Amino acid sequence: MANDFAFESLNHAQREAVANLDGPVMILAGAGTGKTRTVTCRIAHMLERKIPPSEILAVTFTNKAASEMRERISGMVSKHAAEQMTVCTFHSLCVRLLRGGIDKLGYKKNFSITAYSDQVGIMKQLLVRKGGTDEKVKAETVLTEISRAKNKGIDVQDLSDDFFAQLAVAYQNELRAQNAVDFDDLLVLAEQVLREHSDVRDHFRKLYTRVTVDEFQDTNSLQMRLLQQLVGPPYHVCVVGDDDQSIYGWRGAEVANILEFERFFPKPKIIRLEENYRSTQAVLHTANSLIKHNIGRREKILRATRTGGENVRIVAMPGDDEEADFIADEILGEKSAVGREWEDFAVLFRTNGQSRKLELALRDRKIPYRMIGAQSFYDRREIRDVLAYAALLVYPQNDVPLLRILNAPNRGIGQATAILATDYSREKNRSVWDALCDPFFTTTLGAKSASAIENFVALISSAKNRIDLSKDHPATVLSELLTEMDYLPWIQRGCKSDSERQQRGEAIHSLEESLRQHIDRGKKLQSFLDDSALASEREDDDLEKKKGATLITLHASKGLEFPIVYLVGLEEGFLPHSRSVTEGTKDEERRLLYVGITRAQESLTLTYCTTRVKWGQKTGCQPSSFICELDDKHLTHTSFDEIQNTEMSDDDLSNFFASMNNIFAEE
């Protein structure tokens, strides 16, 4: 059997993880220790032990991780079994749960999920209304505070800042009035339903008897409480993670969930995966020597299965221009000398701002590259707009999407009119859409605005009717609606380049296509909106397909690996970031560097600059204090000048041979 074969190929610790199916289990999986393989084998083993696949739940943090795990499992078990398992994110699990039971909390079951940009929209409105005077508060800041509170289990009305608490309450009321929930509410409400309603809780505990949580170091305390509700005695729960790779503390992740796991589930079996299959001895030794400096961790020593390897280089650079040029030149040289693919190279940096010079240097040399982690597909303006139209076709009474596209494209319903409509709707306790349909409201407006509104209402109504009554395909209706109002030319008018224009067109088209597929698979328009709100997939996974060297932030690099890694900007103030020093989270910065180092399979180069152009100003830099923490055993310290000189003498040498050859040829 295929599973047996897989079991044979596992090491001792991995086998132990796979064999122990009962009771709480914590797998501490160091970087590159075959975590995913172990977890998928463990789940396959559950099937061998005749556990019904429908009772198996695996929870991940991102959609990408979920689909990857689903794929890996599918490769090991029968198609039928794979389909019956639940592999999803915390948030989509909660959506499922709430679509069934949110009515117990007084919401309607057709609640909608508020996307981030819409959260910002709501908060901005509230700031205008509540702010009164010129409070210099950003909507994003308030939302971050609200989110932090929810994830810590604090009631938002108890926020320490009075003004924030007031805004938070108004924000929740606004969502409630729209029968909408935000991302955090999904977890808050799901946990609440499970906690307060034992029938629901028992139902889910019987439904999922085996729960696995991936990337456990990224879970926050709300997710922990949700997990505790979800898993009852005898606690067949398995969490997998690595506290040394916990780099999302600023987003609420609680390393304590790993460090104090025993507090949450009784007598867990703790298994350490420390055999690393990814990196050379040199890389691992360097990584181990760094992470040793953190206190309060589940100690792990990564052991190399690949011995030797070239030393890790630390290169001092005069400035960030040289840094970028040096790396680009090396990539170019290595590619032809050793016969590498562009995909073998990755350049890692702390902040997105550091990528620009690197991009330019690569572009200069015609080196193809892919930037990972830039703008999210679903946060693009045109995508949010089109999704707003889709949302209106389901339920025009939803104010958030309505206000979003009321004048996009421009149709003569400006801000002034929008405010009048909002005020009127609030007064009458109806939706903005109802106000627009109300002749008592429209007659108070000028003739021009009134007719603009009339046209708009007719446009949306007729499109909605085509779907509801004529049963036309929603994707077709949406597409024709956009064409009818010249949306594409409008959104393209502000584009600076042809490629941008093209991108926007393609983005809309690809959204229409995925809607079409979704409907053709027999699913509803509403569930498409759910998925879209919960998705953040970059450019539809064509990043995977894109070829070239990888430019990526340290955060986004977690979980990836590359043969040759350059880690730039190891300077005090950048790594550790200056803000982390003031906030006292230097440990997390150390973990961030640790994550970066352990991405390298064969070759690792760390660079720092003596000067750097920061905000258009040339500033001096100190090498990162982390550099002194690295053990010297497998390190080579060098500098830009030194390398340039060595290359020079290499050139001289080849010139010498060339002239010798000429002499011989002449003879």
Next chain:
DNA sequence: GACTAACGTTTTTTT
């Protein structure tokens, strides 16, 4: 209601 000019800001990012 659209366009332009001054202004302020600039860690990491998922759902």
Next chain:
DNA sequence: AACGTTAGTC
């Protein structure tokens, strides 16, 4: 330096 936001003007 470069970007988005906002205030002010037509």
